[in-house]
Every structure is written in C-alpha cells, then in structure tokens.
Amino acid sequence: MANETRVAWEPLKEFTVEVFTRMGMPPQDAETEASVLSWANRRGVDSHGVMLIPTYMEWIDREVMNPRPDIQVLKETPATIFIEADRALGPVVTVFTVKRALEKAKQAGVCWAAIRNTTHQGAMGYYTLMAAEQGMAGITWVCSPPNMAPFGARAAGIHNSPLAITVPAKRHQPLMLDMATSMVAAGKITLALDKGIPIPQGWAIDREGNPATDPKQAAILLPFGGAKGSGLSMMFECLSSVIMGNPMLGPTLFGREPGPPLKEKKVKAIGDRPAHYQRHIQNGVFIAVDISQFTDLEEYRANIDEMIDGIKALPKADGIDEIFVPGEPEYRTYEERSRDGIPLPERTVKNLREVAGRLDIKLPAALAA
C-alpha cells in the first residue's frame, strides 16, 4: 500500500502506554491496554489496534470509559467469579478477571467468570490465549446493545457478540478461533469505507432495513448463517448480560438505555467514526477449563497437533491454496509484523499525530511528521 507507514511495534506500544497514562490510567493499566492494542495490530487485526486510540480518548473524556475504575468482586464460589467493572477499559478488567479465573480453574477444574459493565474488550483472542499459555482451554464472548438484525427482521435487535476460543497445541501454535456472529465484523465495513469500495450483499442493511452495498449506508449488520448465527447471538446475551442482571438487548428494544446511567458530555473528538461508536457498554463471560484435570496435558497437545496435521493434509477445494486452522493466518502476520513492523494507514497516522500534539508526547520517529 502506497499510503502506509511501517512502525516497529515496540515504540508504538510505548507511545500507547504514554497516551493512556496521560489520560489518567495507572501505568500498569496503561501497559495492559497497550499490550492488547499492539497485539491486535501485530496479528493484522487493525480494526482492534491503535486506530482505536482516538475513540478510547473520546470515551474517557465523555466518561463512557473509566480510567480509574473501582473494580469489585460481587460474588464468587470456588468455580465462579462475578465482577463489576465500573466501566473499566476492557483489557484492564478482563486481564484482572482472567488471572483470577485461571487460578480458580486450577483448583475446581473449571471457572465461569462474569464481567458486568465493562467497555470495549479489544481483541478477544488475547484473553483466551492467556489460558492456553497455562495449558488450559479459554472461551470468552461479549454482549453489547443491538447492532445486528435478528433473522427475519429488518432492524437491529441483537448484538454480533464477538467470541474467542483458544486451546494449546505442541509443535503448532495454539488453535485460536476469534470471530463474531455477524457475516463480518463492523471494522470490515469501516475499512471498505476508507478504501472507497462497495461491500457484498448480505453483510449489512441500511437504517430502513434495505440491503446495503454502499458502506456509508450500511447501518445494521446481518448474522452469519442466518437463523443459526442469529440464534447463537441471542443465546450469548442470555448467558451473559441477562445472567448478570444487566441486559443489553431488552431495554434497548423498548427505548431504555442499557447499563448504568452516564452523564452525556460533549467533547472534541479526534477523527470521525460511525454513529454506533457514540455510546459503549458491554458484559463479558470468560470460561477456563483445566485440561490436566481430565487428561494428560502433553497427550492433549499431541492430539491437537495430530488433528491440525490431518486437517491441513486434506484434499483442497477448488481455488484453495492452503487449508488453514483457526488463528493460523493471523499468527503468520504476527510473526511478520513482530519482525518487520506494523503498517499503519495514512488516516491512522494522521490521527495519532493529533493525539501526540494534544497530549504533548513524542510519536515514534517513524510516525513523526
């Protein structure tokens, strides 16, 4: 791409730590946030990387996100933990929760963690990878107010609940599924907008419920797999938000704001973003399963390797060069970008320069004007 600038991930991460420290976060929390953002960029999931910095700054300014949350354990058993996030930045409360959940799973075999009133979690695979790195299986998903049409409807009624599942392997990288229940993530539509190209039919509808191929008109996502994706996303809300007494869909469908009341603050934003970014709240679930309580962990890893080897060796469908397992293409990008740097689009670079100017901090040399 002609209008991209490559920057090494380390200085970009250091810059990000500095941004969030200036925005009022304790240095350790700013470090966590920067780790999750830069991890997403390294994996090629740029929609969940540093392009979000201006949005997060705006959300902190508007008190949608809380840089110094009072995170509380509301309830716990040996196998569950229920956390009030107090609008913490997603990575802060989620990393906190995952650490506790992994400890519990080591004892009880499983832990079901519920996180109430968190905000944008970023790249979900990050958290489930924490489980895999300790020899456990990790499962997570989040639910927010509606951004997707249920099967059969022409208006938003459900959320495209991103989810991630990761398990450890041996020779291979951990298997990591990281997806949403929509045909595509909203970020892919923003990307089409930036590139000035149309989107395929079936990705989204406009505000009136008509098929949208112009990304500017695309207002409501469509579920993957029709009734199946639609049903899955509905059940995710029932298994998270509603169990936490903090429903996201029902109240919105009847015109009430979900989650705790927010002061509406007008602030000067950096860059522009889609309307659904104006307010943000979500609930998350994280489940850890301690594999070694059921089977030998080394045998498990070898069995996962065998499955991966077998699947990759299958005869390929027409037009397919290689059969990939979940997380594999992203891991290749991760290796490449960790070594060669992260290519940032012109618009992201422009926004980060404005961020640096406003906070009076130094940009990585590669990004300086």
Added chain:
Amino acid sequence: MANETRVAWEPLKEFTVEVFTRMGMPPQDAETEASVLSWANRRGVDSHGVMLIPTYMEWIDREVMNPRPDIQVLKETPATIFIEADRALGPVVTVFTVKRALEKAKQAGVCWAAIRNTTHQGAMGYYTLMAAEQGMAGITWVCSPPNMAPFGARAAGIHNSPLAITVPAKRHQPLMLDMATSMVAAGKITLALDKGIPIPQGWAIDREGNPATDPKQAAILLPFGGAKGSGLSMMFECLSSVIMGNPMLGPTLFGREPGPPLKEKKVKAIGDRPAHYQRHIQNGVFIAVDISQFTDLEEYRANIDEMIDGIKALPKADGIDEIFVPGEPEYRTYEERSRDGIPLPERTVKNLREVAGRLDIKLPAALAA
C-alpha cells in the same frame, strides 16, 4: 401428507419402552430412551424420533450400543464431572450426568460435565431443557468422527457437532437453540432422499468432493457460515473429545478407528440407512449455570420475556410473516402433536411393524397393519 399415519404419542412411547426393554435395557433406561425419542417426534424433529428405533436395534445387536453399560464417574470436583459411558445409549448416560451436573451447579454455580464414549444422544435440547426447568441455563454439544468438510477442503475432516443451549423464560417458553454446525442436519438430506427431491447447492459434497444436489450422492456435509462454522466445530472437538483423551477427528484422519475397539458383528438390519450410520461413537459436554447465583431468577425470567417481546415486535424482512426466537416453531409443533398425535411416514410405519414382528410385541392400534 397422503401416506402418513397419525398416532398418539403416549402409546407410541409405551411401544418404544417395550422395544428397548426387550432389547435388554433395564425398564427405567428404556423409559428414558423412549422419552427422548418421543419428545423429538412431538417437537417435529422426526429425524431424531422413533424412525431411529431400527438403527438403535441394529447398533445394540452389533454391540455398538450397550444396553447395560457400566457407567463410571472417572473423576469429579465440586464443579466438574467426568463420566465413562461404556457405549450407553446417549439418553441414558446423559440424563444420569445432567442430574448430577445440576446438583453440582446448585452448589458451585457452574458445572462442566464431560461424557466419554457415549452413543447417539438424540435430540440435544432435551437435556438443556432439564436445566431450564430447574431455573438454570444449559449448554451441550457432542463430537463424533468426521462427517463434514473443513472450510477449504473437499473431504471430511470435522464433525457437524450438534449443540443445544436453553434458558428459562417466564410467560414465554424456554428459549431453546438446537442446531448443528453444518448447513443442515444429515436428517434433512435423508428426508430429501425419501421425498425424491434435490437438495440445494452448498449443503453437501459427494465422495469426490464435488458439489452434490442429488441427495443419493451427498456424502459429506458442508459447514454453516464457511470458515466460522468450520472453526466452531473444530473447537468443539478440542473442548470435548480431546480434553477427554478420546479424540474423534485426529485418529480418523490418520486411518485409525476412534474410541474403544469394537467387535464387528454382522447382523440383519431393519430398513436401510446411510453408510455413515454403520459405526457410531461420540463424546459429549454438558454445562449448567445456576442463574440464581448471579441474579434474581424471577428478574431473569422477566428480562428474557422482554427480550423475546422486543425481538418479535421488530419490523419484518421481506417475505417473513413472523419473527421466531429459538425453539418457538418447534414448541408450536410440540403442542399440536401432543394433542393431535404424531404423523409417521409410510416407511417409518413399515419399519416399526417389522420391529414389532421381530420382538413379538404389540404395535399401537393406529399403526397395526
């Protein structure tokens, strides 16, 4: 349908109990099996109803299914239970496991149950409904040897892992998602075969990996949602079979029989069935979450109702008469068939007559020749 015979569900269930008792099952287990089969028929899921009786008889004769299994608890913690099914008929070991899991979840908040070496579970929603009836959320899935092509492959490598999730509501029936990760269940292809109609492209491929629209040629299922459904089904195997040290995919991909060794017995079968029915083994996971440990159960039920009301009231897409939530169409059929009887196709009736003749038991009067 001209060639259907209606039969009340109670005598059909009694007949089914008698069949499985004669096949060597303890009366109480035969009762469980008959409950699950007749429940599927009442919900309109005929592919999982009494049409399976001849298949199950053949499997019992061939010692694929064990009518008198030695079900063992291999390991348990306050929040997990790991069961060896000894090739029990699915409903027998699963109902046994669900009861224990619900007790554990009442204490620990959650229970993760793993069932190794079970056989055909039947209609999965039955088990998660047991959770919902006790005010809990239930999640379950099973994994068997490959019957579906991973995204990008033209051969079988993954299984279309049926799954079910059920949560309780208040005025409404429990929300019940009961699906597989394939475009359609294999039963829908068998149904097209019986009806002599083609299947749509995208449902299945033939043995050589070419698109199949002739149901006779359809040998391998295709995943729903492309890479997403494919990835989900792979992760289900990793979270069930592989955690239990009893992988279904890896060994098959390298030409080894998965599961415990079976004696191959030649038997005389009743009716004919697809080749993939020749051998059967699977592993299952059941998860219970005790809602009342996180929020007030009555409030939960009311919130689910509100979500359902809101979704059903959304503006409808073109060509849609009513927006359904998961499990709703099946519940309407359940009410109708519980009242008016179950319509059985000619072929099923013919097979059940042969069953009655072989076992020397009386058919329900409506089905007698």
